[in-house]
Amino acid sequence: MGNGAIRKIVIVGGGTAGWMAAAGLSAVLADSRLTIDLIESAEIGTVGVGEATVPHIRGFNAKLGLDEADFMRKTQATFKLGIEFRDWGRQGESYIHPFGAFGQPIGGVDFHQHWLRANARGEADPIEAYSLPIVAARLNRFAPPSPDPRSLGSTFSYAYQFDAGLYALYLRAYAQARGVRRTEGKIVDVSLRGEDGFIEAVTLESGQRIEGDLFIDCSGFRGLLIEQALHTGYEDWSRWLPCDRAAAVPCDAVEPPTPYTRATADAAGWRWRIPLQHRVGNGYVYCSDYISDDDAARVLVSKLDGKAQADPRFLRFVTGRRKKQWNRNCVAIGLSSGFLEPLESTSIHLIQLAVTTLLELFPQRDCAQADQDEYNRVMDLEFERIRDFLVLHYHATQRDDSPFWIDRRAAPIPDSLAYKMDLFRDRGMIVKYRDGFFLEPSWLAVYLGQNILPQGLDPMTDAIDPVRAARALSELKTAVRRTAESMPDHQAFIRAHCDARAVA
Template identity: 50%
Template sequence: MTTPQHICIAGGGTAGWMTAAALANRLPHSHYRITLVESAQIGTVGVGESTIPHIRQFNSALGITEDEFIAATSATCKLGIEFTDWGKVGESYIHPFGELGKPLAGIEFHHLWQAASLQGLDVPIESFSVAAVAARQRKFSPPHASREHLLSTYTYAYHLDASAYARFLRDYAEQRQVIRVEAQIREVKRDHEGGPITALSLDNGEQISADWFIDCTGFRSLLIGDYSQAEFIDWSEWLKTNRAVVLPCEKDGPSRPYTKAMARDAGWQWQIPLQHRIGNGYVYCSDYISDEEAEHTLRSTLPGEALADVRFLDFKAGCRKQLWVQNCVAIGLSAGFLEPLESTSIFLIQMGIAKFLEHLPGTHNDAARNQYNRELTEQYQVIRDFIILHYYLTQRHDTPFWRDCQAMTLPDSLTELILAFRDSGLVDKKQYGLWPAVCIGQHLHPKQVDSRVAAIPPQQLIGMLNQLKSDIAAQVATLPNMDDYLSSLVAQTPLQKSGMRAGGQV
């Protein structure tokens, strides 16, 4: 009988317990056993999370139903992100989840909108997104099952309590034979320098040997950084923010089915609405503002009464050159950090887990490691470029921070994408996010109208778009308010149904 391979996960929190839950779900117990080492003495970053729609695929793959997930994590549904004061002060736009309008004969909708706007249509492009229109009205319902229906043209994610999600997944994983060890790591052992990790020595005297080690130790990067010496690629020349001050507050009324990202003098401020509170944070660059000024800005703009003391976080944008070294794989913040502007943190955890599972049959060979490192690094870079785009496209000149963002030299990869959109509205299918919503929202319009649109008479085109706008408004009017949807969902789902416990800290 084959001896099961041992996978040791270093660190808990969202990354550790997502990894443990996914591996326990996907890997046969006869072939693999899983241990997770964490210490309650070491805090997690978890300040509340805004996610993108891929989290629904992750939960579904684990057999987690939406009702039990929402009940356990105090989650609300999310249709997109509202960006306020990013293009010009006083303006806002929504980056929605789903489609903008409807394509026509293979012509992407933003080309149709651009041509109609030049011919006299005076309607914001977000008016043609079901997700954006519903978000503005605080309405929500899952998309329609029929792809022919207008209410099928969007998708959604969640705002969630990250600590509660980690607790939820811990229970899930432990019920599936994952062993949790409460301890701190004192030493990472190898047979020789530069060789694979053989064991972790813990402060409780225990030593854990394993075939695989997953580094989920967060910014400490205890395994991949300190011991594997994986080089960190610094991206702070483009993503200048390096600090955040966070503070939860009371709710200010009905929940919004979108995240707010409000540009400030030296960065931006988030508001993430959960069922029981609002998560708030100011992400800023310490070269342009002091901690005291940042805290004052955050406190003075809270939508409700503060519920805790402020916390400050340090970070640096970047990514490990190698996320998989020997038998050690970094997942989560130990692999890299991109600020939460586009809510990609949990998505990148998912990507790391999914690719590790894909390549695990390749055992310890170089080809599997090289492909994993290439694919994950590319994903980090694609998202990096999309986040930089928001800063670079600003038309603000009112503070040194925003003037410097406008003046920075871009990565070549992003320069090419911007030129392609500016010249003719071209969008690479591999690009992250809904580029037309962000580009047009921040006043980057294609110089040329797609030649295929010229065959449509102007009044016919404008009439089509006005009718689509009316149809979307009529369909959104039939949707319930999000709080009503959540109340009905949670009321039907006693938490104990799933065997998950509430409360406690990870």
């Protein structure tokens, strides 16, 4: 370890973000002489929501070396093949955003171009018939993807629906086993160094002072270090994503868990339904300009599948992001870094990206400006891409049944989204990213699911014989159905591989 090397990391907060950071850092740094302290306060508690994930979490768990079945049993997890969106384009409609592709290119031309051509001629089934994860989800089936890249069974991915509080506990045990020291207590003071404004130490209510070289702010919406101490500033995105509250309540499960999350558009926002092994998580994300808390809670409770297990809990937030997620020697991870609302379940993914990016750019004690800038560039890009994708859901609606939805149609959208939508509307082109979220099948699912059809086609499509393309479509549809039907029932698969009742 050189003179400038980080010797002490202090993580403030023990929610999902704090313990994911502690686990991710300790997995890599356990053998170094560096110490990691985590401070959390039971009195303050955690946000206590966040049950749906995206497939990237499997990569994070794999890097930690977690055993999937053990992790699933201990977090009451179910499998997730995508998200069903109900009533978003128009009331009564439903589509699934799957974790997987719609077909393969035919003659080098994207599959969806062939589908668009066949659809325009009245010769195609709905696009979901060509997606294995969607057909499996609709049938309530699940099996892990095939490792054989030539197999249709390899063309999808999956994520989890779990109890994020249990996940944090699971990672806590992991991190503590790798030397992370946990301190229970409430931070009442943050000391900054005179010469450069770096954070020097935090002081607890007990008087204990904990010093560090690098501070990771996982203190939730309050941003105890990044905002209250360093005054970094917040970029408010509520003009694009105006929902600012949520009511959340778990209920009894009355049916086997579906291998997908459901997001149902409602009069002033949308409701989530996330089935775990032991219960169903529910919430109503809404905009307080259009509905009161009491009415939102009433709507939420009236639409539950089973008996509510508690009274609704209310959460408030402002969508947006911190102006700098890494400022001086403080890196904000989790809700302290920003929040894009839970549609598409991206917060835990952003935590994971933050942890892995920090490890890639792991600094010296002086936290070089170039490291900070590169980290902020990567995180800013991801926040913006996710933001555009979320705004698309609200903007691409034909609903006119409530002031909220009428306003969403008319509201301005980011230029970067307008550009993507223009490209698709013209010839069905989808902006390709080299890295980052979300990839082409996701955009396609939402465009088509919310009734945006391009005016024209990729001219290359005409070079492919429509009869050949129609045959490929038909064969794919048959194979998708056959493969999905051969998968086990989702509940049966869970019972056989990761039944949480075994832990209870």
